[in-house]
Amino acid sequence: MTIEIEAxxxxxxxxxxxxxxxxxxxxxLFGRSGAGKTTLVNVIAGLLRPARGRLAVEGALLLxxxxxxxxxxxxxxxxxxxxxxxxxxxxTVWQNLLFGRWFHRKAAxxxxxxxxxxxxLAPLVDRRPAALSGGEKQRVAIGRALLxxxxxLLMDEPLASLDAERKSEILPYIERLRDExxxxxxxxxxxxxxxxxxxxxxxxxAAGRVEAVGTVEEVMGRLDLAPKTGRFEAGAVxxxxxxxxxxxxxxxxxxxxxxxxxxxxxxxxxxxxxxxxIRARDVIIAREPPRAISALNVLRGRxxxxxxxxxxxxxxxxxxxxxxxxxxxxxxxxxxxxxxxxSEVFAVVKSVALGDGPETVEI
Amino acid sequence: MTLALTPEELDAIRLSLxxxxxxxxxxxxPAVLVALVLARGRFWGKALLDxxxxxxxxxxxxxxGYLLLLLFGRQGPLGRFFAEAFGLVFAFRWTGAAxxxxxxxxxxxxxAIRLSLxxxxxxxxxxAATLGAGALGVFATVTLPxxxxxxxxxxxxxxxxxxxxxxxxxxxxSNIPGETExxxxxxxxxxxxxxxxxxxxxxxxxxxxxxMSALLAAELLARRLARKLAPA
Numbered sequence: 001m002t003i004e005i006e007a008x009x010x011x012x013x014x015x016x017x018x019x020x021x022x023x024x025x026x027x028x029l030f031g032r033s034g035a036g037k038t039t040l041v042n043v044i045a046g047l048l049r050p051a052r053g054r055l056a057v058e059g060a061l062l063l064x065x066x067x068x069x070x071x072x073x074x075x076x077x078x079x080x081x082x083x084x085x086x087x088x089x090x091x092t093v094w095q096n097l098l099f100g101r102w103f104h105r106k107a108a109x110x111x112x113x114x115x116x117x118x119x120x121l122a123p124l125v126d127r128r129p130a131a132l133s134g135g136e137k138q139r140v141a142i143g144r145a146l147l148x149x150x151x152x153l154l155m156d157e158p159l160a161s162l163d164a165e166r167k168s169e170i171l172p173y174i175e176r177l178r179d180e181x182x183x184x185x186x187x188x189x190x191x192x193x194x195x196x197x198x199x200x201x202x203x204x205x206a207a208g209r210v211e212a213v214g215t216v217e218e219v220m221g222r223l224d225l226a227p228k229t230g231r232f233e234a235g236a237v238x239x240x241x242x243x244x245x246x247x248x249x250x251x252x253x254x255x256x257x258x259x260x261x262x263x264x265x266x267x268x269x270x271x272x273x274x275x276x277x278i279r280a281r282d283v284i285i286a287r288e289p290p291r292a293i294s295a296l297n298v299l300r301g302r303x304x305x306x307x308x309x310x311x312x313x314x315x316x317x318x319x320x321x322x323x324x325x326x327x328x329x330x331x332x333x334x335x336x337x338x339x340x341x342x343s344e345v346f347a348v349v350k351s352v353a354l355g356d357g358p359e360t361v362e363i
Numbered sequence: 364m365t366l367a368l369t370p371e372e373l374d375a376i377r378l379s380l381x382x383x384x385x386x387x388x389x390x391x392x393p394a395v396l397v398a399l400v401l402a403r404g405r406f407w408g409k410a411l412l413d414x415x416x417x418x419x420x421x422x423x424x425x426x427x428g429y430l431l432l433l434l435f436g437r438q439g440p441l442g443r444f445f446a447e448a449f450g451l452v453f454a455f456r457w458t459g460a461a462x463x464x465x466x467x468x469x470x471x472x473x474x475a476i477r478l479s480l481x482x483x484x485x486x487x488x489x490x491a492a493t494l495g496a497g498a499l500g501v502f503a504t505v506t507l508p509x510x511x512x513x514x515x516x517x518x519x520x521x522x523x524x525x526x527x528x529x530x531x532x533x534x535x536x537s538n539i540p541g542e543t544e545x546x547x548x549x550x551x552x553x554x555x556x557x558x559x560x561x562x563x564x565x566x567x568x569x570x571x572x573x574x575m576s577a578l579l580a581a582e583l584l585a586r587r588l589a590r591k592l593a594p595a
Contacts, residue, residue, distance in 0.1 A: 086487055
């Protein structure tokens, strides 16, 4: 395992009691604000010493309260990209980038040239942090962390303070980072689109605890976790490949475990792997194959689970082949359609709900 | 009245500058240390230390001077210690004038440094630690440069206060021309002597000029630094 962490700590009324283990790639720590994501990341960085805990990164034991081991932050070689960048205002971009090297002179990798090229920093190096835009600051902060030659990179909501345009400007750099360097990343976010796009492993946190660990598909497809991801945004994620393009109508066909999906045209070559997020509120359930309907996606499956309470709405997990889809319908429809686990149904999804936006992303 | 300065007046100016510069320079390291302890330390008796540091600001200077005489005089416990251990004598020497000036300027210097230290964003220090900087490295590369405006303000305040010190100096080391007669003491002596008014006036002008230059220099430096340290 790349990272193994266990931590227990109390901060006022908040109690952190979290543990997970995760492999290489991007581990997304996902949950609402106040779930304890930043606290847990601070434990990993060594900025917070928990009352009880254990941390191993790539085999190196960095914290074990039971044995009195606490490696201080400056000796952990764990890079940290903060939400607000935290560039040193009295240094130029170039000096900021080299900061880690002042204390770690042996480090030869990555080189300045590699980092400058990876993050397109060349035009920025002579400036001061005050003269950078929010997105530029975050790129410099990423470069600065990389040049300290970290064994693990922590990113705490690095896009949260940026507007949508800047976000889409930085995301490709983070993907390059994931794909081109082999540094494992722990990425904190409360944004489902970001997590869907970046995560190799998803760790769902709520109220200081880890609720689930798994692939994006596994965790997002679980009915019991939907309340924790937020009811409005809850939805399953399907991994698919681009199967064909329809030039006449500007559409793209995707193939996934649930069947074929038609989405607005994606500018991606055939065979490209994508993730499609289908929000529970965008799914219609029919007992018979609908005819003469505008929605292009009709997938056949069975009801796997039903979560119904006293509210007007209820959530249903559908099994479509080996994939899961979440649907939200009214309790009245549930009764009128006489749905029960095992019922054979058709899930109807409008193609326009799967636009070429944050819902369908290349991975 | 001629504006040319007499050798006697020049002596007083030179002595004042020497006293003020030494007082300022020797205060700096302990002032940074005390500011650090007061801003960041958590210990029993912190309020007491804060009080002692600020005492010279509120005590009548003559009281401070008398206390210095008791402690650092030839028979005083600290005076004897410094004389025996380092051959450093304060009583009735210019070094004593520098000590009195340093003590009087110390609270101002500590205050300025402490304020700038409290304004340093500790999150930047945490960021430096994640980049491999240990406690000393963080202090040298992040904390100290960011508190530079306060250090400069503290230096100037201490210099200006030292340059004008009167009460504690005359009580502690008396008024000995060429040894302890600093500019304010000389002005006072001239105003007491018949026909001393032109000399007193000339030295007053010098005093105003030096103090004004110090303030202007401080302002200029502060502006340049503020531009350089603009928060990111």
